[in-house]
Amino acid sequence: MTFLERFMVGMTLLFSLAIAPLSVMSMPYTQSGPALAIIPPWADRKATLAQAGLTEISPGRAPFGVLVQPAPSIDLATLRENGVWALLDGTLIAAICGVKNA
16 A cells, blocks of 8 residues: 555545534434533533533533433523533434433
């Protein structure tokens, strides 16, 4: 394999890995079931979730995300004003992580 071929294979893998998270981020929240709230790691998690009207349901927390149960009447437009960067479909995230029947 020449240098150019190895370079092209590497770049293809790199772009593939970069596109996967973007495709997940573009999936809208379906307004039912659990969700993954993306919040800044420097923000006070409990205060941010309380202001946004979200209830934490996960036992742990990732640096940028926390699993929450939004109220059915949650207004997605006001979440960002309260410090939530994004709200992703929790069942989609669970499926990516290998959880069955989420």
